[in-house]
Amino acid sequence: MSTETILILGGSFAGIGAAHYCFKHVIPRLPKKDGVTYNLTLVNPSKDLYWRFAAPRACASKEMMPPKKIFYPIEPAFTYALPKFKFVQGTATHIDPAGQTVSVTTTEGEQQSIQYAALVIATGFSTPSPLFTQQTDAVALENVYDTFQAGLKNAKNVVIGGGGPVGVETAGEIAEILNGKPGFMASTPKNPKAKVILVCSDKKMLPVLRDAISRTAQQYLNRLGCEVIYNTKVVSATKASDAHDAKTKVELSNGDSIEADIYIDATGTRPNTSFLPKEWLSDRNKIACNPQTLRVEHASAGPRIYALGDVASYTTGGVMDLAIAVPVAMTNLRTDLIAHLSGTAPTGDRHYTPNLKEQQICPIGTQKGVGAFNGYRVPSQMVWAIKGRDYLIGQLAEGTMRGDQFKTEGKWKPVQDAGRMGLSSG
Ligand SMILES: Cc1cc2nc3c(=O)[nH]c(=O)nc-3n(C[C@H](O)[C@H](O)[C@H](O)COP(=O)(O)OP(=O)(O)OC[C@H]3O[C@@H](n4cnc5c(N)ncnc54)[C@H](O)[C@@H]3O)c2cc1C
Incomplete structure (x- = not known):
């Protein structure tokens, strides 16, 4: 009896989206083999997703933005995937790509070594001010x-x-x-x-x-x-x-x-990459990955490692971009894993294409705001309606926890990469 684990580091927008995508579209498509089970382990320092968007109001006033609106428990969101889902409350401290293991220190101080068949690094960023980052719980x-x-x-x-x-x-x-x-x-x-x-x-x-x-x-x-x-x-x-x-x-x-x-x-962000080998990082300390496939391709990384979300070099960040990136990283992970498990050549890649149109919505106080969406200016009242009244909580929080965005795989056409054909071992 053996278990193949898809390991996701980071339980925020990227990690949770990737985990839901995996249960809906990756694990069900992996080859069925006698004695082999597939599971997914998610590692995050906190038990809760932190609704970071709301931090500007949450830091200013508890009455305006109460704590119960900015924290969402992660484990109950995956009850549907039990027993294949495992949550580890802890922090990844080291990756051994040769042994395909990640060392994790749990919140209780226990050291764990988690073996992976495929690894998604979605550890995001920290901010210089503690007001905009959830360090622990x-x-x-x-x-x-x-x-x-x-x-x-x-x-x-x-x-x-x-x-x-x-x-x-x-x-x-x-x-x-x-x-x-x-x-x-x-x-x-x-x-x-x-x-x-x-x-x-x-x-x-x-x-x-x-x-x-x-x-x-x-x-x-x-x-x-x-x-x-x-x-x-x-x-x-x-x-x-x-x-x-x-x-x-x-x-x-x-x-x-x-x-x-x-x-x-509020002068910038710092990618959470200090536990990674320096040679995997870009000059901005993000994880350097293939900008189309989101694979980490440094020779020392070995196969089936993917960078996702704000920690990765392919993106300027933001949650809207994850709607494009999560399906790409997870489809390529599935393709690579199927090839690895069945000993066949990988089929084509799914490619990431960013939406580069002018896009940002910015409330200014509880009454006004500015922004643009898909290249069009958004009037102040619309900014209020979309984001200013509750920082998107009513519209998106529950759906994010359920993975609603990733109910379907979305349309894509495989792109063949001659250089990768035959890359099925590891
Ligand atoms: C105040 C503020 C407002 C924002 N508003 C918007 C907005 O309106 N719209 C928008 O699109 N974007 C917004 N953003 C940006 C948005 O928050 C990010 O794009 C998003 O959080 C990125 O998600 P992520 O999962 O990639 O990373 P993060 O949200 O940074 O999450 C990374 C997770 O990994 C965990 N982690 C870190 N290190 C480790 C480790 N070693 N092991 C295990 N886990 C680890 C972290 O604790 C965290 O839970 C805002 C950001 C801030 C700070």
């Missing part, structure tokens, strides 16, 4: 938010570094919590309680969107009492002491210095 992140909100209550000066969507959305939520909702036609708040400053290194905020949309975003921030500084970088941010209410000295590249009650670093 839900309770730990709730504590981070409680401490932050206690400090926010009396804040008079808040600085946010980073003019991307996370910085802009967070600036909007925090400015609205501190300064209140402006009147219908108002261009600034009546009695602002706090000064909120967004520092953008670029000449515009939201660089993915056209200039006119970025300008509208600035107007919406201004009406909440948030000032925007362009062409300026945060050079350093130093807290006066460890006390949670200590001021932070924020030094800017234009020579200015601000004594902030709160500084939020």
